[in-house]
Amino acid sequence: MLTQGLTTLPRGYVRSILIVSDTILMISALFVAFKLHGDLGVFLTLPIAVVLVPSMVVFGTVILMFFKLHRIKLVMFNSRDVSKIALASFCLGCLFSVTTAFLGVAGFLAKAIIFGGVFFCGSVWLRATAIAVLSKIRDRIQLRQPVAIFGAGAAGIQLASALRQSHEMRPVFFLDDNLHLRGMAIGGIPVLDSKTIVENLAYHKIEVVLVALPESAKARRAAIIEQLKGLGVEVRVLPSFEDLLVGRGDKALFRTVSPDEILGRDAVDLETxxxxxxxxxxxxxxxxxxxxxxxxxxxxxxxxxxxxxxxxxxxxxxxxxxxxxxxxxxxxxxxxxxxxxxxxxxxxxxxxxxxxxxxxxxxxxxxxxxxxxxxxxxxxxxxxxxxxxxxxxxxxxxxxxxxxxxxxxxxxxxxxxxxxxxxxxxxxxxxxxxxxxxxxxxxxxxxxxxxxxxxxxxxxxxxxxxxxxxxxxxxxxxxxxxxxxxxxxxxxxxxxxxxxxxxxxxxxxxxxxxxxxxxxxxxxxxxxxxxxxxxxxxxxxxxxxxxxxxxxxxxxxxxxxxxxxxxxxxxxxxxxxxMLSEVEVAGMLRDLRIAVSTANAAYVRKVVRERVDGYHDPRISNDMMMREVAT
CATH class of the missing domain: 3.40.50.720 (NAD(P)-binding Rossmann-like Domain)
Structure with a gap:
């Protein structure tokens, strides 16, 4: 229940937690700045405790809210969000510098740099850790299906980003032909060599592969789809931007109908x-x-x-x-x-x-x-x-x-x-x-x-x-x-x-x-x-x-x-x-061998009519049948 609650908190609660966490991180960064500069005793004096800490908490929180750090969505955390944290850290460093200079603290510029750097690293680390922990928790309670994405280009990256919010699928790795991408990790998802597709699908127990190749690579996409189908995995193709614009790229294009759904009955349990x-x-x-x-x-x-x-x-x-x-x-x-x-x-x-x-x-x-x-x-x-x-x-x-x-x-x-x-x-x-x-x-x-x-x-x-x-x-x-x-x-x-x-x-x-x-x-x-x-x-x-x-x-x-x-x-x-008798089966086989060796298709049909109970050829009438037998 605890883990489920953590992954389904209302938006307001999440934002409050982030503001409180960043505020605590600011105070910790102040302590570290003075500690590393060798002035921990100064930090503990009355003017600092009465003026610097409250000022940083009040005006620092205003800066954090101005840059909307509390509104950063963890599931969509990206380089733009890191830039926001960097700008907020710079502004906090300036606020720290002005306040400590006013208080006459020695070495305020060096301390400001340390403070801003510690806050930046801590804020990024805090969010990255939250993403990792919550992802693990969500995976365990939702049992999302592991999938692979073929194509680590723009379409594949956007698809992986969208799947981070999915309750059904979890991207495990990318597959790509690009030599420059192999060995990299995009958003924490590794990019693997497409030549190792069989081994990696088996090792990670992947049953669904999402193909996210551009419209210009039609031939390559067709070849990949054919190869994947031969491996017995379910293949789904990301719609092109053209399909999306004209309304054909809706959820239906990702809909793959399983055989069980059109069976018309319950599947038979044959596990014995x-x-x-x-x-x-x-x-x-x-x-x-x-x-x-x-x-x-x-x-x-x-x-x-x-x-x-x-x-x-x-x-x-x-x-x-x-x-x-x-x-x-x-x-x-x-x-x-x-x-x-x-x-x-x-x-x-x-x-x-x-x-x-x-x-x-x-x-x-x-x-x-x-x-x-x-x-x-x-x-x-x-x-x-x-x-x-x-x-x-x-x-x-x-x-x-x-x-x-x-x-x-x-x-x-x-x-x-x-x-x-x-x-x-x-x-x-x-x-x-x-x-x-x-x-x-x-x-x-x-x-x-x-x-x-x-x-x-x-x-x-x-x-x-x-x-x-x-x-x-x-x-x-x-x-x-x-x-x-x-x-x-x-x-x-x-x-x-x-x-x-x-x-x-x-x-x-x-x-x-x-x-x-x-x-x-x-x-x-x-x-x-x-x-x-x-x-x-x-x-x-x-x-x-x-x-x-x-x-x-x-x-x-x-x-x-x-x-x-x-x-x-x-x-x-x-x-x-x-059953037929041994003599009848031997005669049937003998006649078939004669028909095959003489390339006589009509004789094959004659043997079938004579030996197979219930056989009826709807294409020919009884008169035609009699004439064929006579010949």
Whole structure:
């Protein structure tokens, strides 16, 4: 209560405290001036005590109030305030000189200089100490979020100054490319090398970075934003002066909507001891480690303190990004990170990595997942999603690793697109291998759309909103199950802990959400209004573009809800899905290999129709389907 009171005193009380403190400081400076000049005995005589001290207190206080030292705001203490204190100290020194000369005190000029210097140093020190102490107290009672500011120029300095009064954020350090600023401290905030961004964000546990670069540095600003987003931190951009002048630089531009806010339900609590226990001391491999799900898996696995994390990705850039991020964090936890560039369709490469790294657990997250892209690239979708899964799963079984977890999707249930169909075929492959290779526990995790992942509605809508619209929705009735990246990855980790063999795990995600409602909610949460025929003054328009090839109006998590079994977590269910026989799976794989090797996309679709339960291609009629099968 005492500390809270100190930080919330009324303005009048604060000013009174400063006046009293400066008055006490004046009297102390008088004592020091006489003491250092060797005339302490003179200071204690009656004329000095009766005339000098009262005169300095009365007229000195008038000088202090004239220069408004009591009105200096501690949170905005700057060089101009120091100049005011210096002028006030000079005037006090003159008053001291005149008064002591009138009293016939010897050496009054030397004493005046000492007096003025002591008062100046004491007054500046007093305020600097008050700022430091009150800042510490406020930080402890308000728990302000630590943030970093990229850009130590005029905009960055002004932003840091404003944040000193904020109840939400606390600037910890600046990051800047300017060689002349490195190693300096601006307002007590150190300026660090921008090249050390990864280490410093991790060390100070920074989750939000404010970018304060000038409008002229657009290219550099864009590159920094891209780099920061790759590090998994929240990025906010300071509006330009032009935006501020025309009214676009209000609080809304700093508003970043979190995935939880548009989830439409409470976040699922998946914090269980089984997660850490299952992966501690193990060698864990993640395929597709640079993707949205793969990279978040790596981050959360790291918290479980494995012996080693093995990363595999065919994208050099994505692999570089997650490798850079993890290694600085892994060193602090004494965890090894090994990164390998390669494709899951390369059997020799996969087997060599498994054997050399002594992998215990595999999370298979490497897949082509964007529906419209895979719809037009059926051969690569089948090669990567099905044949790639077969290669990694066979290698895992032959190496007799402990567990294999396949990351699947709700689009695998009654699919209307090749992406969903290939993921269901991947599930069938894993189920088949489990029936013949019991030494490794295989499981699958099926979940809906992941908010914030690449290609999801959240980053797409936010980009469209930032550009001023319009926001595009494919159909007014289209709906999806949604979960956050954190929920998705925790579910995958839990699946590995609960798996018994051949399991399909699903998460109770509540009711599906309409994309149109999410678009409305996101626009409003971003501080904008929706432009409609009835409200033409709105900020952002929503346009319906039509369903994309292979897109469904709604998704399902299960073919049959009667096949659900409970797990140790009430929000996670185990599904008993139908399987193909070993002969059927072998035939399916044989046909897919023929289709891929002969570049026959139509044959891929034929195999999908024959092998995937519930598949329907909305683009072709039954007559066309029969003609295609006949050929």
């Amino acid at each position: 001891p089984e997660i850490a226990q299952s992966y501690a001391g193990r060698v864990v491999m993640v395929t597709g480690a640079g993707g949205s799900i793969g990279s978040e898996l790596c981050r959360q696995i790291l918290e479980c303190k494995p012996t080693k994390i093995v990363l595999l990705d065919q994208s050099e850039f994505n692999l570089y990004q997650i490798d850079l991020e993890l290694k600085s964090l892994a060193e602090q936890r004494n965890v090894q990170v090994k990164s390998f560039l390669g494709s899951v369709t390369d059997s020799v490469r996969v087997r060599k990595i498994l054997n050399e790294q002594n992998v215990d657990i595999i999370f298979h997250a490497a897949a082509y997942k964007h529906v419209p892209i895979v719809e037009g690239n059926e051969l690569e979708g089948a090669r990567n999603n099905v044949l790639g899964t077969k290669i990694v799963a066979d290698a895992a079984a032959d190496a007799k690793i402990e567990r294999f977890i396949l990351v699947s999707t709700d689009k695998a249930v009654r699919p209307t697109n090749i992406m969903g169909a290939t993921k269901r075929m991947a599930e069938l492959v894993v189920q088949d291998i489990q029936s013949r290779k019991p030494d490794t526990v295989f499981s699958m995790v099926r979940f809906g759309n992941v908010l914030g992942s690449s290609g999801s509605v959240l980053p797409l809508f936010q980009k469209q909103i930032d550009a001023g619209g319009p926001v595009t929705v494919t159909h007014p009735e289209v709906s999806r199950f949604f979960m956050t990246i954190s929920e998705a990855t925790r579910l995958v980790l839990l699946a590995g802990a609960y798996a018994q063999g051949g399991d399909v795990f699903v998460l109770d995600m509540g009711q599906p959400q309409k994309i149109m409602e999410i678009a409305h909610r996101l626009i409003e949460l971003s501080g904008r209004t929706v432009k409609t025929a009835c409200f033409e003054d709105g900020d952002i328009e929503i346009i319906v573009t039509g369903l994309r090839p292979g897109e469904k109006l709604y998704e399902e998590l299960l073919l049959d809800h009667g096949n659900l079994c409970a797990t140790a977590n009430s929000k996670i269910m185990r599904a008993e899905e139908a």
